[in-house]
Amino acid sequence: SSSSQASSNGFLQCLSDSRIPVLTQNSCSFKRQLEAYIRNPKFMANTNVKPLYIVMPTNTSHVQGTVRCGRQCNMSIRVRSGGHDYEGLSYRSVHAKDFVVLDLSQLHKVSVDSHTSTAWVESGATLGELYYKVWKASDVLGFPAGLCPTVGVGGHFSGGGFGMLMRKYGLAIDNVIDVELVDAKGRLLNKTSMGSDVFWAIRGGGGESFGIVLKWQVKLVPVPRTVTVFNVSVSTRQGAVDVVTKWQQVAPTLRDDLFIRVLVQNQRADFQSLFLGTCDVLLPVMSDHFPELKFNRSDCKEMTWIQSVPYIYLGNNSTVEDLLNRTSSAFAHNNGFKAKSDFVRQAIPRDVWASIFTKLAQPEAHYGLMILDPYGGKISAVPESATPFPHRAGVLYNIQYINYWNMASGNGTVQTKWIRDMYTFMAPYVSSNPREAYFNYRDLDLGDSFEVWGPKYFKRNYPRLVMAKGMIDYDDYFHNEQSIPSPKHGY
Ligand code: FDA
Incomplete structure (x- = not known):
């Protein structure tokens, strides 16, 4: 017009x-x-x-x-x-x-102060750049955030940010101590000048809604000189259904320096783990608590924490320098995908797991994948209202469903339908009223009605997010399909 x-x-x-x-x-x-x-x-x-x-x-x-x-x-x-x-x-x-x-990709500076164990990181930095620069400044410091090195700090921190260190140190946002934000009037604000409600809201209340976060000051966390990584694969023939069923009780109650996630795909469960210590210490912990996994010394890979980051996400041929590579990994490069999320508060019965494995075996499942990330420790100890991210005490684990397809060979209709059917099937076994969802696994299937997606992403924190939105951007200049609405719209 x-x-x-x-x-x-x-x-x-x-x-x-x-x-x-x-x-x-x-x-x-x-x-x-x-x-x-x-x-x-x-x-x-x-x-x-x-x-x-x-x-x-x-x-x-x-x-x-x-x-x-x-x-x-x-x-x-x-x-x-x-x-x-x-x-x-x-x-x-x-x-x-x-x-x-x-x-913001050109605003990607990371300045580390190893004396105070803090860093300022610009939003355009990738997680890989953050981890790398922290390691360059000190090899006994790390940061608890996501696994994929190309993920941007700006969006990731805005929605929470979880990874292999979350049982020990919580989410990325649990370790943010200050920010610089440009608001809808173009003003540059920090933690003090934006006020405590807005500072609360931008740590987990989602990107886009409140302004543009230029940089974040974070508290770095100690990592030992030696960590142990393992990946133990169990097929359905080897009893994957039983081992996953048991994992639900074990993984969230283990010591908080041991993180064991599960990738369920095809007819296998891959138990992928990071332990903040040596193999000698890990071995008796595994045989005492999780003998079903039949874990032994040959499964241990000892390395430094920074080596574990590319090793776990990019595979055993990768190097620490790969963390600086901003072009995406093969996965995201060729494959379109659809994802959804759930939180599990009560262990899912064995027979349901058997059905899940059967569903994953259907040809229409294609690359259907479920990633189970265990709770317990620090992520569960932070009160629900301390940050907008409300999925805390009582959660046993998070499920992420992903299905993907090669862009050259299809448009994903079948895979997207499969994932939606799976989500429907899972309804009785996951959190309800609201059925919780992780903001960073954004899902427009949850709709554009704030009354519906608001409680799912934020539970009882969403009214305070609306209030904070009214304080910083009443006119609703910063807006997208799932941004926090302004009270001017009657919320
Ligand atoms: P992007 O730039 O797309 O931003 C996401 C949202 O935040 C948008 O609405 C955007 O407008 C807004 N935004 C971005 N920068 C902002 C800023 N500076 N100020 C205000 N708003 C801003 N998550 C996780 O917790 N753990 C994990 O291990 C992974 N792993 C993972 C792997 C892969 C391959 C993908 C594709 C995604 C993940 N994620 C994840 C999810 C990830 O945390 C989520 O997609 C983040 O929002 C991505 O942040 P980006 O900055 O890359 O996204």
Whole structure:
């Protein structure tokens, strides 16, 4: 329309007056830049609404200026850090709407202070860069966040952030001590100037809703010089159904420096683990608590914590330097995917596990995968209202369902249907009223009605998120399909 034409001309003029570089759809690098951080290739198809512009700030004032121009000229913003959003909301809009992508990938500095065991990390850094820089500064410090090294700090921290250290040290957001945020007026705020409700909200209340977090100050955590990694695979013939059933009781009650997750796929359960100590210490713990796994010394791989990060996620041929590689792993590169999440508060009976394995064996399951991440320890000890992330005490484990497909050979209809059917099947065995879901495994199947997805992602914390939204962005400038609504809409 002519009014949207006028606002986009005005927006470009405003950026140019503020000397902020911008890529338009005609720029030759527009497509490359847009696609560089699309981590779910199903959203590369041109049926999805694309941004009109991409701004790639190289300093704070570019971010502030883009927000001011956007506000003035009625151009909305999608902020993107690492681009891993499961529904692509950092670079696409489901409903036709003019918008600019503010791509933070060039703001990726990490400054570590090993004396105080703290670091400032910019949102455009990847988790791999954060881990690597921390290790360069001190080989006995680490940080508890996600497994995939290309995940962006900005989105990941906004929604919680969990990984192999969460039983010992909690989520990424449990270890954030300060931030710098650009609000909808273009102001630069920190923990004190934004006020305690907003500082609470941005640590787990989800990206996009409250403003643009430029950087985060985090408390680093001690890691020992030697950790032990193992991956023990049990097939259904070898008794996977029984071992997984037992795992549900064992894994959440083990000492908190031992994390054993399960990948259930095909007719196998892979028990993938990180222990913050040596094999000698681990062996008796395993035989006392989990003899069913038949764990022995040859399963142990001792290494440093930083080596364990690429080893676990990228495989045994990877190196520590691979953590700096920003191009995505093969998985996200060629495969479109659909994911969903659940939280389990009561162990699932053995016969149900038998049915789950049967469902995973059906041809229409394709690459259907379930990842079980155990709770207990620190993640469960933090009170539900301490951060917006409410899935705490009482949870035994998280389930992530994933199905994926090669983009060259299909559009994922069958795989997406399979995962939705599986989710329906699982309803009686997982949390209910609300059926909880992890914000960082964003799922638009939960709908765009806040009354529905709000309690699922945030349980009883969602009214306080609305209040915080009203304090920092009453006009609802920062908005997407699942952003926290402003009280101005009557919430
Ligand atoms: P992206 O840039 O797409 O942002 C996600 C959302 O946050 C968007 O709404 C965006 O607008 C907003 N946002 C981004 N930067 C912001 C900023 N600076 N300020 C405000 N809002 C901002 N999770 C987990 O907990 N543990 C794990 O191990 C993994 N592993 C994993 C592997 C793979 C392959 C994928 C694709 C995803 C994961 N995740 C995960 C999920 C991941 O935590 C989640 O997708 C994060 O939101 C990704 O953050 P990015 O910055 O990469 O995404």
